[in-house]
Amino acid sequence: MQQIDADIICRCKAGDKTAFRSVVQNCQGMVYSLSLKMLADVEEAKDVVQDTFIKVWQNIGSYDDRYGFSTWVYTIASRLCLDRLRKVRPIGPTETDERIFETVADDSDPERQLESSEWVSVIKVLADELSGKQKLVFTLSQLEGLETAQITEITGLDADQIKSNLYAAKKNIRERLIKMGYEKD
Amino acid sequence: MKRIDDMLERLKGQIPEVSDADALTDSIMAAIEETEDRKPVTVPMWLSVLRTVSSVAAVVLMVLFVQLKSEITFQEENAETVYLEVVSEECEDCSPAERYNMRIEKMRLMNRRKVLKERYYANSDF
Numbered sequence: 001m002q003q004i005d006a007d008i009i010c011r012c013k014a015g016d017k018t019a020f021r022s023v024v025q026n027c028q029g030m031v032y033s034l035s036l037k038m039l040a041d042v043e044e045a046k047d048v049v050q051d052t053f054i055k056v057w058q059n060i061g062s063y064d065d066r067y068g069f070s071t072w073v074y075t076i077a078s079r080l081c082l083d084r085l086r087k088v089r090p091i092g093p094t095e096t097d098e099r100i101f102e103t104v105a106d107d108s109d110p111e112r113q114l115e116s117s118e119w120v121s122v123i124k125v126l127a128d129e130l131s132g133k134q135k136l137v138f139t140l141s142q143l144e145g146l147e148t149a150q151i152t153e154i155t156g157l158d159a160d161q162i163k164s165n166l167y168a169a170k171k172n173i174r175e176r177l178i179k180m181g182y183e184k185d
Numbered sequence: 186m187k188r189i190d191d192m193l194e195r196l197k198g199q200i201p202e203v204s205d206a207d208a209l210t211d212s213i214m215a216a217i218e219e220t221e222d223r224k225p226v227t228v229p230m231w232l233s234v235l236r237t238v239s240s241v242a243a244v245v246l247m248v249l250f251v252q253l254k255s256e257i258t259f260q261e262e263n264a265e266t267v268y269l270e271v272v273s274e275e276c277e278d279c280s281p282a283e284r285y286n287m288r289i290e291k292m293r294l295m296n297r298r299k300v301l302k303e304r305y306y307a308n309s310d311f
Contacts (some may be wrong), residue, residue, distance in 0.1 A: 017217070021210065021214055024210050024214065025206070028203060028209055028210060028213070029203060029206070030200065032203050032209075036201050046209060050213050053213045053216075054216055057217050058220070104192075105188075110195055113199060113202070114196075114199055114201060116202070116203075122196070142196070142197060143196055143197060144198070145197045173189075173193075177189050182188055182189055
């Protein structure tokens with residue numbers, strides 16, 4: 001998670017747009033990452049990034065310094081993603097998505113960084129049948145690598161709920177991958 | 186499930202790059218400027234209170250009007266029965282002829298009021 005200086009946040013609260021620009025530059029990557037993995041659509045993800053920072057700017061006066069700034073930004077972004085998921089009917093994975101997924105899965109290079117378009121295909125194949133909550137917990141925990149305490153702060157779910165949603169999401173993904181012919185052993 | 190787990194592990198913590206980060210930052214800042222320009226004009230407190238109070242008053246007056254109107258219509262429609270009851274209460278020891286005369290007198294008074302009212306509305310611009 002990105003760390004932002006308290007001084008920069010104070011300047012943002014005072015209405016300094018130059019300071020806010022640096023916040024956007026620092027945090028837009030993590031918001032884009034979350035929204036792309038949640039929505040599996042580059043343009044939708046960019047829209048969510050924009051909406052998130054508009055909300056952050058409009059509500060920065062009410063931001064409580066006791067909580068992490070990145071956590072607060074993640075909370076806003078994840079709510080916007082869930083709203084979008086409710087409104088938009090997801091399009092299932094195409095044959096191209098499955099082909100791209102197989103290429104990514106078979107790649108032996110552990111250092112390889114995925115392109116946005118590859119992420120879209122991977123998410124469509126992996127998380128197509130997950131509910132919004134399962135997708136959010138899976139993304140935050142498995143793909144973003146956040147701790148349970150951080151996920152609790154972002155989603156408002158307790159540890160047990162996170163555990164059960166993550167279990168259900170992983171089970172669904174495993175079943176899906178086994179159907180696609182991936183290894184059981 | 187080694188292969189599936191390995192693959193999920195490899196995806197962990199990877200952050201997809203924004204294709205044109207500067208353009209995205211610019212568009213976010215432009216959108217913020219735009220939303221600030223579109224900020225609605227703040228209505229003074231006294232005006233919003235006045236709006237609320239006058240709306241409530243209008244509703245109350247409307248309810249009172251409807252209630253009064255229905256009461257008057259009911260009285261006019263049931264005048265004969267009402268006068269019969271009033272006459273029998275007022276004049277317990279009267280003979281039937283006296284009661285009849287009293288009732289006729291009251292109804293005549295009511296009709297006179299009705300005629301006057303009709304004339305008034307006929308002469309006015311309503």
